[in-house]
Amino acid sequence: MPDLDTAFSALADPTRRAILAKLAEGEATVMELAQPFAMSQPAISRHLKVLEGAGLIVRRVEGTRRPCRLAPDAIRQIDQWLDMMRAALAKNYDRLDSVLAAMQSEKEQENE
Amino acid sequence: MNKLTLELAGDCHVIGKRRFAAPPEAVYRAHTEAELMQKWLFGPDGWSMPVCISEPKPGGRLRCEWSDGQGNGFYLTGEYIELEPYSRIVHVERMHLPDPTPDNRVETTFQPDGNGTLLTLRMTLPDEQARAAMLATGMEEGMEASYARLDKQIRR
Numbered sequence: 001m002p003d004l005d006t007a008f009s010a011l012a013d014p015t016r017r018a019i020l021a022k023l024a025e026g027e028a029t030v031m032e033l034a035q036p037f038a039m040s041q042p043a044i045s046r047h048l049k050v051l052e053g054a055g056l057i058v059r060r061v062e063g064t065r066r067p068c069r070l071a072p073d074a075i076r077q078i079d080q081w082l083d084m085m086r087a088a089l090a091k092n093y094d095r096l097d098s099v100l101a102a103m104q105s106e107k108e109q110e111n112e
Numbered sequence: 113m114n115k116l117t118l119e120l121a122g123d124c125h126v127i128g129k130r131r132f133a134a135p136p137e138a139v140y141r142a143h144t145e146a147e148l149m150q151k152w153l154f155g156p157d158g159w160s161m162p163v164c165i166s167e168p169k170p171g172g173r174l175r176c177e178w179s180d181g182q183g184n185g186f187y188l189t190g191e192y193i194e195l196e197p198y199s200r201i202v203h204v205e206r207m208h209l210p211d212p213t214p215d216n217r218v219e220t221t222f223q224p225d226g227n228g229t230l231l232t233l234r235m236t237l238p239d240e241q242a243r244a245a246m247l248a249t250g251m252e253e254g255m256e257a258s259y260a261r262l263d264k265q266i267r268r
Contacts, residue, residue: 011120082118082120082126085118085126086116086118087156088155088156089116089118089128089130089233090116091155091156091157092152092153092154092155093116093130093132093152093231095151095152096132096139096142096152097114097132097133098152099142099148099151099152100132100133100134100138100139100142101133101134103134103138103141103142103148104134104138
């Protein structure tokens with residue numbers, strides 16, 4: 001299981017998020033990834049190393065190529081946590097709407 | 113638009129935003145007065161907050177105890193750090209599951225927005241261990257149980 005802190009630090013960089021978005025379309029090599037970003041291959045390789053260390057991507061060896069792809073578990077893990085929080089907070093805030101409405105009508109009664 | 117948004121922000125932060133059709137004073141009070149907090153702050157259906165202690169002043173205590181009514185529960189302790197009435201609260205909190213999770217610093221702001229309020233919640237993301245403990249509180253089980261029920265109904 002990748003460490004979530006490392007995963008979030010990795011996601012903090014816009015280039016790395018763009019790399020992940022590109023990889024969502026499918027496997028790609030360093031050269032293919034470097035092209036749209038106008039960055040050198042060593043610079044892209046450094047970003048890939050961070051993403052790999054965070055468990056967000058995996059790489060395989062194919063001759064001299066080392067294509068990368070998304071590691072589905074890490075992305076799913078982050079989504080799962082956010083989904084749980086979103087569901088719990090949404091429930092809370094829907095209830096808070098009613099609490100606020102009740103506070104408002106109490107206040108109006110007091111003013112009458 | 114009163115829908116909640118919850119997004120990642122930079123290194124290890126999560127930001128939530130939500131609009132309310134009430135002035136900042138009311139939303140702020142609902143976040144700091146124990147008897148009001150007990151009416152809404154408890155997550156999924158089936159849970160409740162039988163104990164709530166809130167001392168909204170710098171250094172003041174915060175304690176919330178949740179129960180699912182079937183013997184399962186957990187609690188949170190914290191301290192208020194900064195309070196600007198009706199506009200901003202900074203507090204630190206930890207969940208006891210039963211081991212305490214690392215301290216989470218939470219900043220809540222209440223901005224006037226037309227006749228209502230825009231609430232912004234900024235919190236530190238729990239580390240993986242704390243997250244796993246949170247997922248194990250049974251809140252997710254509750255969601256799972258409803259999915260399982262739905263699944264059963266569909267299969268009929």
